Amino acid sequence: MIHSLVWVFWLLMVMVFILSTRNPIYLGTLLTSLFILGHHLSHTKKIKNWMLPNLRFLLTMIFLSTVINSLFSHVGQEVVFTVPQQWPLIGGKITLEGLVYGALNGLVIGALYILFNIINLALNVKQITRMIPRAFHPIAMSITIALTFFPSIQKRAQEIKEAQMIRGNPMKKISDWLPIFIPLLVTSLENAFLLAESMTARGFHKQTDLRTPKNLISLILGGFAFFSGWVLQLYRYPRAISLVLYAFGAGLILLTLYIAGKSSQVTRYHQERWKPADMIMAFLIALCLFGFIYLKWAHRLHSLNYSPYPHLICPTIQVMGLFFSLLPLIPILGRQHDKN
């Protein structure tokens, strides 16, 4: 088992890469890597038929995006055919550039979808809620309860529906659903009250207060620094200033949450342990992420920026670009290490 935080770092790295490129070769390589990883995870978790629905979604996205973009954006020189001008909104030239640009957007949307689908395969909801900082313990609890409540509400809705149908309610019109909605709402409220009572009886209470003056000042200061960094970047101030402000703002917010969380007395039954393989993987991912950000910042990865406009040209390739598009496969190495 790879540590949940390693998966989060991995998600961040791959997401940054997907959002940074429009190069179809890189996106294609990255998607292939994601499919290999997804297939590997679904196989180990004994989930059948993972590949096909995802492939179907990707192709649908590419198709829809291609059609929509070409119908609404008529820019480009290579005209494929023309839709009569009098047709509202879509009338005009359908260009090859428009088709390619749409297809690239479809690839990005599909890649992001598959990326989150893989995270869904790798981590269950409980693992995700456990990653919520201790300072937000009540929020994590609320999510957990909502997840437990959802199946029980579905079950209750079915029971109420049956009871009302046997009472003669035909359940045909929208108004026929009112007899389900009201008992369901009232029962859910009653159950919520019971649950709150049970939690209180078992010692649940507000553990931390983020709204103390000290915490509020730190959070506002951190947010202000982060926002200032963004504004300065917009007005083309030296990037280094923005970077410092980003780091200071994010660092201050994280530190405040960490200290507030430390004051909480709540302990956690499930605690994931960091194994050497996790640490190596986290280090590798962090190295790759910072390396990628540096190369992009220093304009050393120009092949990332592909556009079919103004002329449709073949995308260029760099070895580093190909290397980054294969990085989604890192977790497979970690799992192989676990097996050994």
Next chain:
Amino acid sequence: MIKIKNLSYRYPLGTKNVLDHVSLEIQKGTLTLVTGASGTGKSTLLRCINGLVPHFSGGTISGEIQVFGADPIAAGVEAMAQTVGFVFQEPEAQFIFDTVEDEIAFSLENAGIPREEMERRIQDALQIVKLSHLRTKNIAEISGGEQQKVAIASALVTQPMVLLLDEPTSQLDPISADEMLKFILDLKIRLNLTVLISEHRLERLLPYVDFILNMCADRTVIFGTPQEVLPFMEQVPPIVEIAKHFGISPLPLTPVDFPKEDFVQARLNLKKKQLPTVSTQPICLSIEGLSTRLNDHWILKDISLQMARGEILVLIGPNGGGKTTLLRSVLKMIPCSGRVELNGINAENLRFSEIIQEIAYLPQNPNDLLFAASVIDELKITLTNHKQGFEKLDFKDFLKPFGLDKLGDHYPRDLSVGERQRTALAAVTIHNPSIIFLDEPTRGMDYHAKKRLGTLFQQWRQQGKAILLITHDVEFAAILADRVIILEEGQIIFSGAPQIAFTEFPAYQTQTARIFPETGWVTSGDVIPEI
């Protein structure tokens, strides 16, 4: 020791005190039964002991409580959570997590117990309740009895000195309920726990209790040993009722204690009760070879039964035996094989609307049915659903046998448990069906509410309606049943007279049947006809 002195409490919007100058002392390591009619403050008193009242509920409280040196009124619920464990009436409503171990760990996480210690305590708690094998199981997949044990383990994991249980057996079948009570008694002895149980069905618990706290309708409380309190109690189990009638002292608490020989020979004409004759009324429901399969499991296997008009057929059996599934299958709510005939017509040829015209169904939870602004509106809605007019109907007259004639304008959800149940019953029967299916209608009801419901069923029987009643309450079933079916693991293992079902099957024996075997007597009314 728990010391309560002059304790009075009123809910935030209440006009009267729920508890009024209550004073008592409960010794360490004892089991106290808290009993009384609905609304007399049993649950409220339990909640005072762990501080939920007033810290969670609000309201006005006065007087003193000391729970092993701690004052819940001053300390609050959080501080008391380590001293007092609380198990609520409906275990599934109190679960926060989906797996057994996460649920048990919750109290420990809140108390800031280190992980290694948590691991050990969870293991201990699971061993105590004998559920170690279910540690990683999903709570939704385990039985009702196991869920109740998980709730108890969650309360015990903090190693409390006091365990409070609010009607812990209300949803269990007689065997599971008996096992649960013996289990609680065993816990009390092994862990030297002070246990307080609020319960309506006293017959199960009486043999195990050290003290009874009887909360009366006039807000007075009687506290003492069973022998001290039972003579003053209005609602008593059949064995005590019979003994009180014949002036037997000390009062027997179990059938074994009953002075059978002298009593029987000297004062009773022990004539074996005749088995009831087979009903000659026309058959209104006939089921033949009914089988139901859900999620690759056979829930019902080859069920055949018949119901005659004016008959009360009681369906008993363990939790998960297929009782509710049988009702739902007959009503075409779930697919099944086999033949169902309704008043001689094959149900295959009937539409759903035609079936429900003839069969009324009261589900386990009456709240599933109630949503209108008043009791009378609920009735009007059913009639509208069945496309029946109500202009000439006298609703108050209809509500009289339900004891609701004065509550017609009330909001149904504001009524008591018994009144709500009767409102739901009125709502499902207003269109005059010939068959009535009832699924656990007495759940959470006190003796008075049950008696009222029993009277209503008897009136329906006289009107020629056929009633199929599912219940775990064998004493209630014994009073009403014309015929009994025992359903276990989806199969009928017995179908016949109540005099056989409630005497020959140990799990379903009534107290009267245990005292007077061989007589066919199953209720106190069989012994003392004037009751």
